[in-house]
Amino acid sequence: MGPVQGSRFLAALPALLLLPGLLAASLLLLLSGFATASGFADFFAHPQFWGALGLTLFTGLASTALSLVLALAAVSDTGRNLARLAGASLAIPHLSFALAFGFLIMPSGELARIIAVLFTGWPQPPDWVTTQDPHGLALTAALVLKETPFLIWIFTSLMNREDLQTQFSGQMRVARSLGHGPASAFLRVVMPQLLARSLWPLVAVLTYGLTVVDMALVIGPSSPPTLASIIWRDINDGELVTNARGDAGVLVLAGLVAAILLLLVMLFLVSTPLLRRLLAASPRRGAGLQRLGHFVLAPWPLLYGAAGVTLALQSLAGLWPFPHLLPDHLSLTAWRTLMGSGSAIVTSLVLAFSTAGLALVCAVAWFESQPKPRDRLLLWPATLMLCLPSLVIALGQYRLFLQLDLAGTAVGLFLAHMLPVMAYVFGLLVQPYRSYDRRWQASAAGLGAERFRFLRQVKWPMLKAPLASAFAVGFAVSMAQYAPAQLAAAGRFTTLPLDAVTLSSGGNRALTAAYGIALAAAPLVIFLLAGRWGQGRWRAR
């Protein structure tokens, strides 16, 4: 190995060790004695299997499709920079959002109370089937409301990239001069390019929708629940036989996700000619899409505002019976308990900053040292990370750390947070970083700029929007890790999500809300800063 190759290898090593290395070692240890044949038989014979399968497919696919359409409609309304709005909504943890949204729509919720007080005078909650509806519509709605901002955030950070901005503006002008309205031009010119560059985030959204547990537990139906809920219950059981059924379920669900992804890719390939014809059809104003965009954006701040206010009220509420619009007693008990978690807050912040920062450095070092085809080495593990429930990976990791004597150490805790953060940061960066126009580098080289100077003064500033947004997402992912802290730290360290999840198992709504706000606060600041710092001048009009 020559010196150049050697340094290249060194630059790539951290990324290799932290993502595929750690993941493979964890899974290897997990798979020994994992998922027996009888486990599979038991899983398929589960009385709720077929119902749960149908529910999972419906909620996962419908929420992804709807989120995609709504996010595209929102960004087609090109007059606004949505990064800040999207970032603010992204920061709220899924669980907190589901709780707040549930409290808005459930039969004893805020909406029903308003109707009861103003109009009907119901003495007790109405017979609504607004949460836990058998078809999972409430769960689908909650997922859509939470995933649409994520996709908007991704699309906006792409559109705010300086090189793409230039490219899109030019192409839009061409389309406009051919008679297309702004939305029509967006649909035909920008959208296909956005989609092609957002494959990984889309996979993330779909996988999340198919495997989500916490939201399903709060707002989804119970009879049957989603597959992921059944599996979650099984792998948390104390019985070995039930664990084995859950282990088998994990592999079945991962296989299901993979099969759906494959099917979608095939569907896309088959329908390409059709899409092309659609894109080349005669000029339209395309006002419909834009109207939908307005429609999406209008209630959004209102809804998230209401969710935020609800969480704040709940965190202060003692008893709050139907149909009172405000809590009977206000108390600071929940916040006092939260203040008792001071060291957990510090631990979580330190972990989030260090893991997101290191992941960014590792990913960039990889991109700058390795040829594009090798990305697969990281992209596959990153995708696999998304498909497997975090508890499963955490279990394998725990067994690995036991062997290495890292369980219960700070290093173990750090590594356990690093793996999912690395997966997200790498997955989000790969497209924006790799599709960077090489001609900029050629121009810089032509002007005699050495490589690092080019990176520092030209390339990284141009890519600051995706870099900042990857950091922000990595930060939020780290702040949300429960399973790794639980297992890898063996209780030696306490993190904020750990406190939040253990306390919420007692069902104290005020505490759950207070911790939800605390969990959202830091990522909120980071998302807002990232949105502002990465803000581009993307205007197409």
Next chain:
Amino acid sequence: MLSRRQFLAVSSALIAFPQAARAADWDATLAAAKGQTVYFNAWAGSDTINAYIQWAAGEVKSRFGFAVEHVKITDTAEVVKRVRDEVAAGKQDGSVDLVWINGENFRAMKEGQLLFGPFAESLPNAAYVDVEGKPTTRQDFSERVEGLESPWGMAQLTFFADGAKVTTPPLSLTELAAFAKAHPGRVSYPAPPDFHGTTFLKQALHDFTADPGALYQPAEGPAAEKLAADMFAGFLDGFHASCWRGGKQFPKSQADLTQMVADGEIDIGITFNPNEPANLVAAGRLPATAVAWQFAKGTIGNTHFVAIPANARAKAAAQVFADFLLSPEAQARKADIKIWGDPTVLALGKLHADAQKLFTATAAPGSVSAAGPAVLEPHASWVPLIEKAWLARYGNG
């Protein structure tokens, strides 16, 4: 004839150490405990319980000179799994020194030989445990305790409601069904396999079976399945029709059900801690008009314990802490409704007069007004059978 286990238990009782030797042993344990750290893995879903554990940790720190760290968990099964993995990996200095446990998890750890002991019956304060009046302190579900875990508190299936809405509490399942019929959609129970939901089913099995004795034998064969099916047909089918959402959906946990009672969406809640309703009233989470009751003919009751894993690091300090949790002082504080309200495992009659005075049980709003006897947990094999049968019959809406 005695089984091998019984024989061992009896013979170890016969060759009990003389009092003096035992005291010397305990002094050695106290000495070894000094400077150790007990990682106490305990469910942490309640801030009042967490605060109690903090208090106990502070007390043993100043009295015995060792530290207790509360490792907060959501589900004891996690700990069982962690210890099993550690032992499988040959890790002798394990991460768990003491675990709050009972029932299924205890059985799993005992069967897997993951427990240290027997230690519980040689703790000094074990002498005060009400083993005669509370047989569940020696029989954890269907598993004999055999000194492998030390009793901590008592639990019994208890119902609660806002007394302003439920003026005559239903004192049997039949009365509960009648209440549901009169108030359609206002009653439910947590969906099995949630622990409280499963216990509700066990209660129904017990109350609607001509021969409850069958429940204390292993659930095997078509006879057991028929017993469950008869209960479904004879009770649950009709009951569900007037339940919340027509019995097609169920609250997902006991915590959810409690919240629904507080919100006013459901009228009757279920708990395993008879004093939880009173504690919730004190915490301002249930109205002061709340009432709690048990069925006249009894409800399922059990005991919860603390156990020391076989690979614990701080075995000495863990024993001293278990003993402190059993002390009249700690038990009385735990039983205080304003602190936690967890009923004591001690027999007050065995205590000195001074110690008895610590237990100042006064009825508070939300206290159990109509108490019933405790019914023993059925044999553990009934749990998978009834859960499976329930899921098959009602699990798909």
